[in-house]
Amino acid sequence: MRVLVVEDEPALAAMLRAALEQGGFATDGAATVAAARDFLQAADYDAAILDLGLPDGDGLALLEQLRRAGNSLPVLILTARDAPADRVRGLDGGADDYVVKPFHLAEILSRVRALLRRPNAALGVRLEAGNVVFDTPTRTVSVAGASLALPLRETMLLEMLLRRQGRVVAREALESGMYGFDTPTGPNAMEVAVHRLRRHLQDAGATVRIQTVRGVGYMLTAEP
Ligand code: CA
Numbered sequence: 001m002r003v004l005v006v007e008d009e010p011a012l013a014a015m016l017r018a019a020l021e022q023g024g025f026a027t028d029g030a031a032t033v034a035a036a037r038d039f040l041q042a043a044d045y046d047a048a049i050l051d052l053g054l055p056d057g058d059g060l061a062l063l064e065q066l067r068r069a070g071n072s073l074p075v076l077i078l079t080a081r082d083a084p085a086d087r088v089r090g091l092d093g094g095a096d097d098y099v100v101k102p103f104h105l106a107e108i109l110s111r112v113r114a115l116l117r118r119p120n121a122a123l124g125v126r127l128e129a130g131n132v133v134f135d136t137p138t139r140t141v142s143v144a145g146a147s148l149a150l151p152l153r154e155t156m157l158l159e160m161l162l163r164r165q166g167r168v169v170a171r172e173a174l175e176s177g178m179y180g181f182d183t184p185t186g187p188n189a190m191e192v193a194v195h196r197l198r199r200h201l202q203d204a205g206a207t208v209r210i211q212t213v214r215g216v217g218y219m220l221t222a223e224p
Helices: 010-022 034-043 061-066 084-092 105-117 152-163 171-178 190-205
Strands: 001-008 027-029 048-049 073-080 095-098 127-128 132-135 140-143 146-148 208-213 217-222
Touching: 001 010, 001 034, 010 027, 010 105, 027 140, 034 048, 034 061, 034 171, 048 105, 048 208, 061 084, 073 084, 073 105, 084 095, 095 105, 127 152, 132 152, 140 190, 146 217, 152 171, 152 190, 152 217, 171 190, 171 217, 190 208
Parallel strands: 001 027, 001 048, 048 073, 073 095
Antiparallel strands: 127 132, 132 140, 140 146, 208 217
């Protein structure tokens, strides 16, 4: 288990990381929004602790950007901002938990462990690519603001591709996310679903593209 600690106060960051490592987590430390972005690109984390006031920007903006890109990394905001409106902004922005400084280290550890028990913690987020928006709570899709009705399998497929947009998603991963063991599927079911999804998106004027990566899987990207 690996946790990214985004905190610009060196003493506090060191204390958090030491406590997490004692608690059995590998950690990385980022003191700026830019460094946090680099770490998130370079490694897969199981959770992040995020300070809001950072030297080069607001942690909340980073969090909102992650959620829009479909990243469901469990995030605990750790901040000095204690107004109710700040908490609301943090949680609505996609945070899974919100703790106000000062805090007890033991409490942070137990909250991080709690986050890791929640599978796919980020609910209530919008996935976006190009002019396509997928609202996960209602599972509705819109293209340039107009709602687009998709059949069940195509909806599942689109959600998985959006959650990992810009990366190749293995065909097996898509199949296992779309079809249960008891679902009868033909040998070309996946190709047919991709073909239909592409056509639905194209007809609706979507500015995304689903590329086939031969022998591997599929990748969704926003058109430049
Ligand atoms: Ca700070």
